[in-house]
Amino acid sequence: MSGRPFRNIVILTGAGISAESGLGTFRDKGGIWEKFDWQKLATPEAFRSDPHSVHDFYNARRANMAGAQPNDAHRALAALELLWQAEDRGSFLLVTQNIDDLHERGGSREVLHMHGELLKSRCNSCGHLFEHTHALGVETACPSCARAGGLRPHVVWFGEMPLGLDTIYEALGACDLFVAIGTSGTVYPAAGFVSEAKAAGAWTVELSLEPGEVSALFDEHHYGPATKIVPEWAGRI
Ligand code: APR
DSSP states (O other), X not given: OOOSOOOSEEEEEOGGGGGGGTOXXXXXXXXXXXXXXXXXXXXXXXXXHOHHHHHHHHHHHHHHHHTOOOXXXXXXXXXXXXXXXXXXXXXXXXXXXXOSSHHHHTTOSOOEETTXXXXXXXXXXXXXXXXXXXXXXXXXXXXXXXXXXXXXXXXXXXXXXXXXXXXXXXXXXXXXXXXXXXXXXXXXXXXXXXXXXXXXXXXXXXEESSOOTTGGGXXXXXXXXXXXXXXXXXXXX
């Protein structure tokens, strides 16, 4: 554990932080990509060729999210954000790969969803982006242009550009602490963030259930359930 007081922190979360809230991860045993074929459900091509199946897949995940509650790991990060601001320590950026709203419901005030948000939808016809908490279908009409057939989940699919990368890379270049929580480190560009942070001279920490693909790049590691190791870690920095 580096002894210096940290000023500029970037935190990256993945599906593991929401696992104990009952939302599935992707690559663990029994994970979402073990049950479903991402090539048929999470690509622009899949949506063009079979929008009904893609809508069904995301409608089921949206319904699953409705019953989930934030856990102590989400709440610990929200408390850390408040502490950072109260002590005016420096910049605090929470980036999540998750499309759920558990960080927000756990109290985090600023969350950068680099893979989008399932509780938002957007219209391919007019570009309207809006909150949408219930089922979506090919027949659903856009609340702005009233056209049907053009609505999609506001989710970044494989092959599409993640959101907020300029903000993320700027923060990584200026951070002195980078923490990855509950992510397998298998999907880029997120898996490459630790290297960006190290190049900036940051101390890097991996908090997960088990080592991820880029675990060797981190300075510090803590393994265990997020609801245990995240509050413990947050209470020490
Ligand atoms: N506490 C902490 N970590 C956990 C827990 C838990 N209770 N349960 C699982 N994990 C860890 C696993 O060890 C694994 O490292 O969470 C990680 C989940 O990895 P993935 O399922 O690959 O999820 P993630 O890294 O978020 O995937 C990245 O891939 O499919 C795309 O867009 C999707 O955002 C997703 C991206």
